[in-house]
Amino acid sequence: MIVEGKLSARVVGVDTISPTLKRFRFAPQGGGQFPTAAPGAHILVTLRGPDRVWKNSYSLVTTPEQRDQYAIIVRRADASRGGSHFLHDVITGGEAVELSAPASLFPIASLARKHILISGGIGLTPFLSYVPVLRSRKATFELHQFCSEGEAGVFRDLLGNEDGRIHVHGSTSRPALDQILADQPLGTHVYTCGPDRLMEGVAQTARRLGFPENAIHQESFGAATGGQPFVVRLTRSRKTIEVGETQTLLEALEAAGVEAPCLCRGGACGVCLVPVVDGEPEHRDHVLSDAERAEGRIIATCVSRAKSASLVLDL
Amino acid sequence: MGIQFKPTETFRGDFSYSNSDEAVLRFPFPFAEDKYMYSVNMEPHVRKGPCPVFEHAFDVDEHYIAECHERALVLESDPKRCQVLPHMMAAQWDTLELIMESLATDYPEHFSLTRDGDNWHWINRPLNTDQRFVFGDPSTLPREPFEYITRQAQGDFTIQDQRDHNLYVDGGMVTCQADWSLEFDIGMSFHEWHGPVPLAHDIGVFDRALQYLLRLQYGQPVRRLNWTMTVNPRMDTSPENYPDWGPDKLTVTPENVDRKVHLRVELQTLFRLPRSNGILFGIRCYLISLQDLERVTKWSKRLGRVLATLPPELVEYKGIARYRDMVVSRLAAVDDGAPLSLGIQPDQTSLPPRR
Structure with missing residues (x-):
């Protein structure tokens, strides 16, 4: 599957799940099918409001086989920065949206003998796509969802039939993480998504109980490409360009019509390196040596950004 | 109009394989400059570029049927050329889905895929195959899904599992390889299976390439060209069969070098797979005889210049030491030394007769 650009989609359904939770369903604009999404994948949703654009990442709650619709909760x-308000208050169905191809930074481990999924609150969402996949693979797993007492019923409904492997813990009946993670068989992997405090607690408990580091997985949308916006000035072409929070420096240069060299677009080949005249780069490439990083006189435009508010490049 | 296949050509015995003029002009010539050295020369695999073979997710050409027959012959004598470790079943289905969807989308006159939920119907007209099966249920296919679909595709494939910040070659279909063995490499990590490559480790090529590939995104495959040379148009140059093809190197003479020696180019593509989070690595092999390559003036001069300046470690590693000088002197004789355009494009649209 080669996905060029964004996926054009429209909102085909908004389901109210609780006073604060809504499910938004998207279908491909003009019919057809979306790309197969990984279990645990997330998409970047671009929403155009009347006076600003929101770009937020959400986990898909649909399974890989469901390609006529994607859904998020x-x-x-x-x-919030406003994205969730906008979704909840303004989106009612029929609107056009842009979606990124589904990215996966939270995969199911191929060699795990058993999977333990621990989520808190709305952190359940990636596991809603995991559970049907683990079931169809006949994998051994258990899921523990922590939530407020008032929302326990809502999450039980979302998870469907409790079959002995699915546990929803409201605030009055919470097991300790030790209870969940102790005495698990060798080869067990633990996955966690939710508030930072929960994810850190799970990781610390698992480590203390002897889980190897590679068997502890935390959801994060990762340091993909974004970061704080900054301004770049170009000495040769005499241009001043703003780099947005979800845009790479290279993309901003290209959007401004600057002929910037590039090849791999992933910080590995070194073709896009450009001299830095002033400002402090935030290096995210795999090319520069430690000494070159410390010196800060060269930058890989495809992945790196600025620590300072502006950068001056010899370009 | 579909592709005009050449179903009876051979890659062994009488070696009747040859390229049509159209196939020569679309050959993925690998040298953009007059010198060659290893680099992380990967770029996005988008449907455009300086060579027509980049225009499809998986390129199909006039050799399709003959290459699938050749693959079946190799597998018949050595079934272990296709192996997949047990934890890669999700990656097997990912591969089948990716190849079937891509071929049906890119070549609708030759392949079709219709789906009703998990009930799939695959038609491969060139190979005269019509298969209904249940996606996700291996018992409904005559072979496991990875072997089933890669028997119907040109080029070798491996599937990499990603774990512990590394890639492991945990499966593959390898019948047209440039002297490496899946049986030997299966299960190895990225640096282990690249161990034999000279020079590139020292300049950090594999460290950077691994970091890049660990971040490979779904929907955004990447590609690179790799190359070596082969005597006779032989697809299966495996270590297992070295006694069959190694001695061929001794048969090259100044009189037959243009017919015997072939430039062998691999279009390597890497796709992130969705269900498994693995990576499918396609190694699509193209062969062109020196006498056909010479008909493109730019390529003739450039190949001669690249070979003349190739570092000795690479001459040794690529196994071309026996006949490299013969090729260089033949090509140098018709090289006026004029500068050549950068890039791999042929700079001509028709071909003169062979020299």
Whole structure:
């Protein structure tokens, strides 16, 4: 599957799950099928509001085989940058949206003998795509969902039939993480998604109980490409260009019509290296030596960004 | 209009394989400059570029049927050329889905795929195959899904599992390889299976390539060209069969070098797989005889210049020491030394007769 650009989609359904949770369903614009999504995959959703654009990542809750629709579940957060408010308050169905190809940074481990999934609150979402896949692979697994007492029923409904492997723990009946993770068979992997405190607790408990590091998996949307916006000035072409938070430096240069060299677009080949005249780069490439990084006089535009508010490049 | 296949050509025995003029002009010539050295020369595998073989996810050409027959012959005598470790079943289905969808989309006159939920119907017209099966249920296919579909594709394939910040070659279909063995390499990590490559380790090529590939994103495959040379148009140059083809190197003379020696180019593609999070590595092999390559003036001069300046370690590693000088002197004789355009494109649209 080669995905060029974004996936054009429209909202084909909005389901209210609870006062703060809604499921948004997307279908490909003009019919057809979406690419097969990994279990645990997330998509970057681009929403165009009346006076600004939101780009937020959400875990897909649909299985790999479901390609006529993707779905996400979003909590209306009090302290959000506005994306969840916009989704909850403005999106009612029919709207056009842009989706990225589904990315997977939270895969199911191929060699695990047993899978333990531990989530908190809305952190359950990636496991909603895991569970049907683990069932169809006849894998050994258990899921523990931690939530407030009031939401326990909502999450039980989302997970479907409790079959002895699915456990929803409301606030009055919480087992300790030790209880869940102790005495597990060799080859058990643990996956966690939810509030930082829960994820750290799971990782620490697992380590203390002797889980090897490679058997502990935490969901994160990762340091993909984004970061703080910054400004770049080009000495040769005399241009000043703003690099947005979800845009790479290279993409900003290309959007401004600057002929910037590049090849792999992943920080490995070194073709895009450009001299830095002023400012402090934040290096994310795999090419530069430690000495070159410390010196800060050269930057890989395809992945690296700025620590300072601006950079001046010899370009 | 579909591809005009050449179903009876051979890659052994009488070696009747040859390229049509069209196939010569679309050959993926690997040298963009007059000198060659290892680098992380990977780029996005988008449907465009300086060579027509880049225009499809998996290139199919006039040799398709003959190459599938050749693969079946190799597997008949050595079934272990296809092996997949047990934890790679999800990657097997990913591979089958990716190849079937790509071929059906890119070549609808030759392949079709219809799906009704998990009930799939695959038609491969060139190989006269019509198969209904249940996606996800291996018992509904005549072979395991990876072997089933890679028997119907050109080029070798390996599947890499990603774990512990490394890639492991945990499966493959390898019948047209440039002197490496799946039986020997299966289960190895990235640096282990690249161990024999000279010079590149020292300049950090494999460290950087691994970091890049660990981050390979679904929907954004990448590609590179690799090359070596082979005597006779022989696909199966495996270590297992070295006694069959190693001695061929001794048969090259100044009189037959243009017919015997072939440039062997691999279009290597890497696709992130969704269900398994593995990587499918396609190694699509193209062969061109020196006498056909010479008909493209730029390629003739450039190949001569690259071979003349190739580091001795690479001459040794690529196994071309026996006849390299013969090729160089033949090509140098018609090289005026004029500068050549950068890039791999042929710079001509028709071919003169052979020299």
